[in-house]
Structure formats: C-alpha cells, structure tokens
Amino acid sequence: MAWITIIAFLVTLVFILWRPRGINEAIPASIGAIVVLISGSVSLTELGTIMQTISGAAITIMATIVMAIVLESFGFFNWVAEKLAEKAKGSGIRLFWYVNLLCFLMTLFFNNDGSILITTPILVMLLNNMDLKNHQKIPYLLSGGLIATASSAPIGVSNIVNLIALKIVNMSLYAHTAMMFVPATLGLLLLVVLLFLRFKKDLPKVIPTKVTGLSHPSYHPLKQSSMYVTGKDRSKFMRNILLFVFAVRISLFFASFFSIPVSVMAVIGSLVLLGWRWMYLKIPPGDMLKKTPWYIIIFAFSMYVIIYGLNNIGLTDWLIGFMRPLVSGSLLHSSVMMGLLLSVLSNIFNNHPALMIGTLTLMNMDLDLLSLKVAYLANVIGSDMGALLIPMGTLATLMWMHIVRRGKVKITWWEYIKVTAVVIPPTVLFTLVMLYYWVTWLF
16 A cells, blocks of 8 residues: 555656646646555545645635636736836846746736746747847746746745645644745845846847737637727726735735635635626636636645645654654754755655645644744745756746747756756745744744
C-alpha cells in the first residue's frame, strides 16, 4: 500500500510537469487519486473530510476566475493594455514599473493563475504591437510573470493551495493578511527592484506612445466574445468595474473577520458582475459553464487525496522528526529554516504538494499557536516565492512559459534560471526575516 501510494504520487508529478500532448493536469492527478484510493491509503469516509477541506477554497477561486472572465468580456484588459502604453509616455523604463504593478494588482484582485492566464497574453499583444525585439520583451514578461505568481503570498485568497492550507491550520483570511501582507509586500518590492537592476540594460529607452486596436489572439486561453464595451464613456465604465471588483475583494476580509464564509461573498460578487454583463452586453451567464476552468476543482481535490494518502502511510511522521529541530528554538529560526525547506521541496516536487505536505506535517507537531502560524506563513513564502527558482516549481510558471512561447517570444529554461538564481534566493531570505520581525512587533 505504501509503495503504491508513493509511486502514484511520483508518476502523477511527472505527468503534471511533463504534460505530454498538452494533457490537462487534472487528468494525471485524478488517475493518481483513484490509484491511491484503490490501494487503501485513503478510505471512502475520508473523502468527505477532504471535500470539506477544499470546497470553500475551490468555490472562492472559481468565483474570482468567473469575475476575471467577465471583465475580459468587457474588454477590460485590452483597455488596461492601451492605458499602460499611454501612461508610459514613451519610456520603456516607466512601462516596466507599470507592467509589474499591473501583475501585482491582478493577483491581489483575482488569483495567481488567473493573473498569468489573462495578463500574459495581453502583455504579449502589447509588446508585439510595439515591435520590440525578443530580448526587449523578456524583461517585461519574465518580471511580470514572477511578480504575478509571487504576489499570491501577501493575501491567502490569491492562491487555491494557500486557501486549502488556511483551512487545515484553522487560520482566518484576516489573520493571515494581518501577519503576512507587510513582510510579503516588502519582499515583492525587493524582488521588483532586483529584477529592474538585472534587466535595466535590456529595457528599451523609447517605446510607442499610442497603441490601439488590440484584439484577442487565437492562443488566448479564455477565448472571449468580441462584444466589448465601447464609446466615449468607456473609461468611466471601466473605472466603475474596477471599483466594484476592489469592493468585492475587501468584502472577503470583512467576511473572514466576522466568521462569514469567504466563498459566499466571492460568489455574490461574481453573480452581480455576471448580471452587470448581461445588462450591458446582453450575454447571459450560461457561457460560464463552458469558459470556467472547472478542472481546477478536480485537480485540487485529486492532489489532496494523494497527499492525504502519503500522510496516512507515515510520511508526515518521518517529516516531523526531520522538521522538529527546524522549528525549535526561536521564531526567527523557525521562519527562515521552514521557508528555505519549502523552497527546496517546491522546486523538487512543485509547490502544490509541497505546501500541502508541509502544512499537514506542522499540524502534527504539537506546536504552540504562534510558532505554528509563523512556520505556516514561512511555508507559504517558500511555496509562493521560493518555488519560482525553476519553471517547474509552480503550475502558474509553467503556464506562463507556455503562453509566452505561443506568443512567439523565445525564452529557454536556462535563460529563466539565470535570472531567478540571482533574484529569488535573496528575496525569499529577506521576506522570511521580515516575517519574523513583523510578527514579533505585532505580538
């Protein structure tokens, strides 16, 4: 039973990262989960516990993705791309900072996968429209992809694995944000500064000031309707939409503070936005059944079944003996060592299973409440930021590389790693130290 579970886990990871013939990652994950279930590592009764653990996170993420798809129908992101070019005022350096700000806000308002899926194709269109050379496009796309993925650390709601882990440790979204937003945002600031210093010589000094007529390329993963909001009031409408999305995002934290399910507020926000689109564009909500990536729920559920099976065969018992010395002593020691350990595990096994395994292990170590929270948040930093060292560390990075290549921008794994090897380790270490000082100041 143990060997079958371990082999199922390893084979599933290989197929998720390899994705032969573009196979959806939910397929190998679900097959692996079925094998684990048949092996007896997970019982049928435990499936209910697993579903209860991931349901709220899955619903929240689905609702935010629906909101992103609706905004795409409005032409919001094409409008944003045009505004980026306008605000840059012909400066390639200014455009760099605006691109990274956009990617940061996209992840905060939606989630890291949605940010990659939507923002990257828009940026590819924008940069191609500007007729930049390949080496001039990479600084914008690579820095934007790294920032978009790492920006899921400040607030737990921007990443489905973070939400699942929050449920496991019984930590509210409000508490997560209070302890994590400041150190993680400081870490992101350091990351973008390091990226700027690395790419400064490759950034074009002058870029076109007017970019219009952006249209959806055939490779855009959302493949939206062309029925956009147009006319002289377009900018006002887009600002109103953005304010509404911001209000929905804030409501999630109020809901968490008052012990209201976060998923409820997310669903209400997405339903209101769907109604708004129906009123303006006459598009009924039925298209969401086809456009929403429901496979994310299957993937999350299947991966958690596999991880739960590893937990049941004693993996966490072995990890407890290995990790206990790492979290003993001081909170600083706990933060730095756990974050670095999860960074290593995430780059070996991908951050989804790494964070789940790390979180389940922490729950069985009988830690005091503050040590548990610090160790868990350090895990998040390692899995959200440290996992960016190589492309296979996160599914979002793999999707980013796929979209960029389909946009005819050439970048190899070696070119990616030459950048991340310089900027990711100091960013992770700095953020982990800041987490310790911030939590110490709070408590």
